[in-house]
Amino acid sequence: MFDSSSPVPPAATQVAANAPSGPVTAAVDCCPEAAWFDVSRNGPASYFGFDNLSNKVAQPGQEYWNSGPQISLPSNKETRDGAVWVSVPVGEETELTINFKGAAACIGNCTYEIEPATVAEVVAPTPTASGLAIKIKGVQPGEASLKVMCNGKLRGYFHIWCQKMVFLDVSVGVIQVTSAKHTRHQIMQGRNEYLSTKLPPLLLPPLPPNPPFTVENLETALNNTFMQALISCSVTDVGIVDFDQLPEAQRNAARNFVFDGPEPVFMSSGSMDPRVGFDKAVTDAVYRSLNGVAGLANAHLPGKFHYRIWYLRQPDVHSLETIGAALETPSRDGFMFATGESYYSVLVHEFGHMLGLKHVNEPNKTNKDQLPDHLRLSDKNGAAWHPDDPTNAMGYNSPFNVDLLYSQWKAYERVKTHAGLSPDVGNS
Numbered sequence: 001m002f003d004s005s006s007p008v009p010p011a012a013t014q015v016a017a018n019a020p021s022g023p024v025t026a027a028v029d030c031c032p033e034a035a036w037f038d039v040s041r042n043g044p045a046s047y048f049g050f051d052n053l054s055n056k057v058a059q060p061g062q063e064y065w066n067s068g069p070q071i072s073l074p075s076n077k078e079t080r081d082g083a084v085w086v087s088v089p090v091g092e093e094t095e096l097t098i099n100f101k102g103a104a105a106c107i108g109n110c111t112y113e114i115e116p117a118t119v120a121e122v123v124a125p126t127p128t129a130s131g132l133a134i135k136i137k138g139v140q141p142g143e144a145s146l147k148v149m150c151n152g153k154l155r156g157y158f159h160i161w162c163q164k165m166v167f168l169d170v171s172v173g174v175i176q177v178t179s180a181k182h183t184r185h186q187i188m189q190g191r192n193e194y195l196s197t198k199l200p201p202l203l204l205p206p207l208p209p210n211p212p213f214t215v216e217n218l219e220t221a222l223n224n225t226f227m228q229a230l231i232s233c234s235v236t237d238v239g240i241v242d243f244d245q246l247p248e249a250q251r252n253a254a255r256n257f258v259f260d261g262p263e264p265v266f267m268s269s270g271s272m273d274p275r276v277g278f279d280k281a282v283t284d285a286v287y288r289s290l291n292g293v294a295g296l297a298n299a300h301l302p303g304k305f306h307y308r309i310w311y312l313r314q315p316d317v318h319s320l321e322t323i324g325a326a327l328e329t330p331s332r333d334g335f336m337f338a339t340g341e342s343y344y345s346v347l348v349h350e351f352g353h354m355l356g357l358k359h360v361n362e363p364n365k366t367n368k369d370q371l372p373d374h375l376r377l378s379d380k381n382g383a384a385w386h387p388d389d390p391t392n393a394m395g396y397n398s399p400f401n402v403d404l405l406y407s408q409w410k411a412y413e414r415v416k417t418h419a420g421l422s423p424d425v426g427n428s
Contacts, residue, residue: 031109033102034065035148035156037084040095040133047094049087049161049228051406053389054372057082064156065101071154073115073145078372078406084158085406088138089165089230093123096158098148100130110150119144119162138162161409166231170351171305172218173238175297175312179259180252182268221344222351225393225402229409231355236305241297250296257293258312265289270316272337277322287327294333307354309347311336326353345399352393352404355412360386360395370394370411 040046055078057063063082064071074081088094100107107129112122119142123135136146141163148156219235226233243254258265263285266272275282290312297310314320314337323346326334334350336343358367361377361384368376375389385395391403 029109030103030106031150031153032100032104032106032155033069034071035098035100035110036063036065036082037134037156037158038097038099041097041131042095042133044224046133047086047096048089048092048230049085049404049406049409050096051085051404051409053375054078054085054406055080055083055159056374056388058374069153071156073147073154073157077143077145077159080374085161086136086158087161087163087228087230087406087409088120088136090138090140090162092165093135093137095133095135097131098127098134098156104130106150110148110155113147113149114144114160115147116142116144118142120146120160122146136160159406161406163230166412168231168233168306169304170219170222170233170235170307170309171238171301172215172235172309173297173301173311174240175243175254175258175293175310176240177243177251177254177258177293180255181260182270218344218347221348225348225404226351226355228404229412231412233351236303238301241300243296254293254296257289257296261289263289265293265312266314266316271314271320272322274321287325290325290335291327291333294327294335298333307332307334307351309334309336309351311339313337313339324350326350329353329358330356342399345393345401348393349396349398349401352408357394357404357408357411360389360392370407371405372407375405 039050039052057080062080065082067081077083084096086094086096107127110126112126112134114120114122114136118140120136120139123137127134134146138160139162144160144162145157146160147154215235215237219233222233222235243251246254255261256264265286273282273286276286277283293312294308294310298308301308310333312335320338323338323343324334324336331354334347334354336347336350358370360367360371360375375386375392377386385392385397385401389395389403389405390397391400392408393401393404394408395401
């Protein structure tokens with residue numbers, strides 16, 4: 001009868017006379033079934049871009065860590081297998097949270113490899129338990145994958161986009177101009193007449209005070225989004241360009257562009273034509289005038305900037321439909337027609353256009369190189385944001401439009417030269 005209290009020693013092993021000599025390496029006894037990754041638990045300051053949507057599976061349960069014991073790294077990094085993407089600048093670190101499936105006691109047997117190893121490196125210490133942080137450091141521009149290995153088998157992975165950080169100088173200022181044709185009272189009366197065709201006449205409340213914006217918070221809003229694409233914005237307040245106090249020629253030119261000319265930015269109602277953004281001819285006319293007044297204002301800037309943002313406040317703030325505009329995609333100039341911190345997410349959206357990014361909902365799939373198929377909408381007049389990506393900066397879901405996807409990080413690479421930047425130089 002076997003007595004468990006008296007352990008039986010293993011049988012002696014006979015070593016052949018011609019057995020190889022040298023150090024003996026112990027075999028790994030056990031391995032976790034799989035490993036996968038989540039965003040860092042230490043907050044946004046611990047990472048740059050984190051994208052868990054681009055490779056999101058079509059159906060729950062199709063994630064690579066649920067595929068059984070034979071996990072393999074796909075040749076196409078954009079395979080919808082649940083793997084995440086992270087961005088990291090050359091010379092800096094980013095952090096993720098690692099999770100393990102099965103055999104928690106075996107996590108210490110895992111090793112970590114980056115393929116190709118020239119793009120990034122793992123920063124010690126490596127995780128010893130599920131839910132801990134893992135860090136990588138960017139080494140040189142490129143794309144790579146981090147692989148979790150155990151006993152020669154792949155247990156999990158994520159993908160890496162590494163580039164040099166780009167530094168942009170951005171100006172923000174205010175354009176001030178009044179109409180020579182319409183007083184404040186006439187503008188408000190015009191608004192009543194315009195709205196009376198659709199609604200009963202309204203009693204207009206007084207114009208509310210101009211809500212403030214702070215350069216510091218505006219800069220933070222831009223960087224919270226565009227640091228994901230490894231773009232750092234330094235914002236300078238260039239003050240007010242008051243055309244009413246400038247020589248007559250400049251004053252009249254600005255007034256014609258904004259109020260009094262044949263293609264004014266603002267109608268006699270004090271608001272922008274509601275067809276802007278929907279009717280191409282109307283939109284083009286307004287944008288020509290915006291481009292004209294931007295040119296006048298830019299001549300008064302105290303220095304050179306990669307991008308320029310102008311606040312041109314709409315007189316009738318009660319019928320605000322178009323809050324901001326980038327003159328082209330991409331463009332050096334952008335406008336905001338209302339101030340206040342509640343509109344920072346709109347500014348982020350417009351700055352995305354200035355950098356060359358398109359809406360998530362574009363007709364004829366003109367955004368196909370910036371969004372994966374399963375996160376792209378094709379009808380500009382339909383849904384304003386994708387239900388599976390409601391916080392994308394290029395959707396219309398303010399104030400929640402703050403995030404960018406891997407393909408949007410890459411899209412900026414193609415428009416750097418628009419700001420006079422070489423691929424690896426920021427300030428010029």
